[in-house]
Amino acid sequence: MSARTPAKRPLSVDAPRARAGTDPASAAGAACIVTAGLGLLLIRPALVQVAPRPEAALLVVYAALLAVSVLAPLPLDRAPRASAIRFGATLAVGVAAVSVARLFALPAPPTRTTTVAVALSVVAAVAEEALFRRFAYAWLARRGTALAVAGSALLFALVHVPAYGIAALPVDLGAGLLLSWQRFASGGWAAPAATHVAANLLAVLP
Numbered sequence: 022m023s024a025r026t027p028a029k030r031p032l033s034v035d036a037p038r039a040r041a042g043t044d045p046a047s048a049a050g051a052a053c054i055v056t057a058g059l060g061l062l063l064i065r066p067a068l069v070q071v072a073p074r075p076e077a078a079l080l081v082v083y084a085a086l087l088a089v090s091v092l093a094p095l096p097l098d099r100a101p102r103a104s105a106i107r108f109g110a111t112l113a114v115g116v117a118a119v120s121v122a123r124l125f126a127l128p129a130p131p132t133r134t135t136t137v138a139v140a141l142s143v144v145a146a147v148a149e150e151a152l153f154r155r156f157a158y159a160w161l162a163r164r165g166t167a168l169a170v171a172g173s174a175l176l177f178a179l180v181h182v183p184a185y186g187i188a189a190l191p192v193d194l195g196a197g198l199l200l201s202w203q204r205f206a207s208g209g210w211a212a213p214a215a216t217h218v219a220a221n222l223l224a225v226l227p
Contacts (some may be wrong), residue, residue: 028060030218033170034084038199047080047094048160048163049068049097050093051093051110051156051159051160052160054089054090054156055152055156055157055160057089057119058089058152058156058157059152059154059176061082061085061086062086062149062152062181063078063180063184064144065081065082065184066183066184068082069118072124074084076127076137076138076141078134079135079141080137080144080150083141083144083145083148083149084144084148086148086149086151087144087147087151088154089106089152090148090152090155090166091151091155092103093156095156095159102115104208105137107206107207107208108207108209108211109214109225110206110207111202111206111207111212112207112212112215112216114203115199115200115203115213115215115216115219116215116216118199118215118216119196119199119219119220119223120223122220123220123223123224126155133215133225134185134225134226136227139226141166141224142218142224143218143220143221143222143226144205144223145189146214146217146218146220146221147214147218149153149177149217150200150210150217151210151214151215153173153176153197153200154200154201154203154204154210154213154214155175155210156171157172157176158170158173158201158204158210159171161173162175163196166205169199169201169204170202170204170205171198173197173201174194174197174198174200174201174205175194175197176195176197176216177194177196177200177201178190178194178196178197179194181193200213200216200217201213203216
């Protein structure tokens, strides 16, 4: 090879995704997916009121949300890559935080724990984290990490208002900030998803 001939750089596997993330059409598509996901979550209270089997209907809604949020191509994401050490540390912080919060929470009304209720708690947690901490976070991260953390947390809190009321907004915002911080600190959405699952199971299991 001639000294004057520059070596060809190998094409990064992330290059197509980076170009897609800066494409205005991709940004518009991401906005549509986030909006559709929020819409699915906002219909939950109405669905519970009219569905003959509310838990089964909600399970279908969350399964659809999970499929869309996982299969849709990500916008450009500048967050650090996930590692086992960051994952373990942020997961430990998250589980400790939700466990302590559970100790100080007001007693929940007694409910019947069923297999469907437990499955719904797990699928709902993973689906919401796929939407907020995988997709919405990456979409907002195009404008900076601070917006990604704060914006995904705020969307998470606001979408729960119709189901839980305005009084729950500060609690949901705090939970959203914890989960979005985990997304930033760990470099992936697995740690917030596992923390959310733990929080939901603490709420439904006796």
